[in-house]
Amino acid sequence: MANFIGIEGGGTKFVCAFGSGPEDLQERVVLPTQSPAETIKALAEYIHQVESKVKISGIGASVFGPLDLDPESPTYGYITSTPKNEWVNFNFVGALKQEFNYPIGFDTDVNAAVMSEYRWGAAQNLSDVLYLTVGTGIGGGLIINHQLVHGAMHPEMGHILIPQNKNDNFSGVCGYHGNCLEGLASGPSLKARWGVKSALDLPEDHIAWEIEANYLALALANYTLTISPKRIIIGGGVMRQNHLLPKIQRQLLKHLGGYIQNPTVVKNLETYIINPGLQENAGVLGAIALAELAYQHQKKRD
Numbered sequence: 001m002a003n004f005i006g007i008e009g010g011g012t013k014f015v016c017a018f019g020s021g022p023e024d025l026q027e028r029v030v031l032p033t034q035s036p037a038e039t040i041k042a043l044a045e046y047i048h049q050v051e052s053k054v055k056i057s058g059i060g061a062s063v064f065g066p067l068d069l070d071p072e073s074p075t076y077g078y079i080t081s082t083p084k085n086e087w088v089n090f091n092f093v094g095a096l097k098q099e100f101n102y103p104i105g106f107d108t109d110v111n112a113a114v115m116s117e118y119r120w121g122a123a124q125n126l127s128d129v130l131y132l133t134v135g136t137g138i139g140g141g142l143i144i145n146h147q148l149v150h151g152a153m154h155p156e157m158g159h160i161l162i163p164q165n166k167n168d169n170f171s172g173v174c175g176y177h178g179n180c181l182e183g184l185a186s187g188p189s190l191k192a193r194w195g196v197k198s199a200l201d202l203p204e205d206h207i208a209w210e211i212e213a214n215y216l217a218l219a220l221a222n223y224t225l226t227i228s229p230k231r232i233i234i235g236g237g238v239m240r241q242n243h244l245l246p247k248i249q250r251q252l253l254k255h256l257g258g259y260i261q262n263p264t265v266v267k268n269l270e271t272y273i274i275n276p277g278l279q280e281n282a283g284v285l286g287a288i289a290l291a292e293l294a295y296q297h298q299k300k301r302d
Ligand SMILES: [Zn+2]
Pocket: 158, 159, 174, 175, 176, 177, 178, 180, 181, 182, 183
């Protein structure tokens, strides 16, 4: 079985591991996110250490963005306009390529997440899948016709505009749009609106959750109508409570207003809108899935 290196790069830490999938994940390490030069040095040391022991077939990295993912672009593989100043316009893929000659998969954290669910989790081999994460931010990763979607940039599904709930006059926390979806329904927006330390401090019967479910269901209705996925996986810190998913499913039906009759969507709502299948190590597994994909592309070209 081929071994791949997975790198999950976040704002505070980089998680690395190697292996071939969830049953075979080895030497997971956590490195602090430092300057680009220091971080790349630590990553390179890790990779050299692994390749001294096993044969590596590819590297996958999912990194905080925004990212340039257009293979035709001269700045492909760069982190672009991140709030982390040292990392603005850093050529992440280029820095790895200087050191290593493996195929390199590089994508957003949400595309890595949808890829790992497609490969090993709750959407195995489904042609059209959306993965939405609701946490510190809101973002969506998308597979259409078995391919990851990028387009001109990459979809920014957390920033869609939705109507404000009539019981909610909160102005939202998005620095760009105020009351876009992320501004109204991310973890920080729940904390700011209700004055709690963590969204999980809000009791189950608090109106916050009906409003939250309303916003997320509006978003899912829009994605259902525009993208027509066969399954939507919804994860992230805010979703880690069992009562929220059924509230979202109920409200989604209401928002679709009886117009959609397709059984995949409305008859089987419990399999249409679901929790992620992979819990532990989902992020680094996503990166390994990207590595495997890059390896397969390379093999096709050779
Ligand atoms: Zn926004």
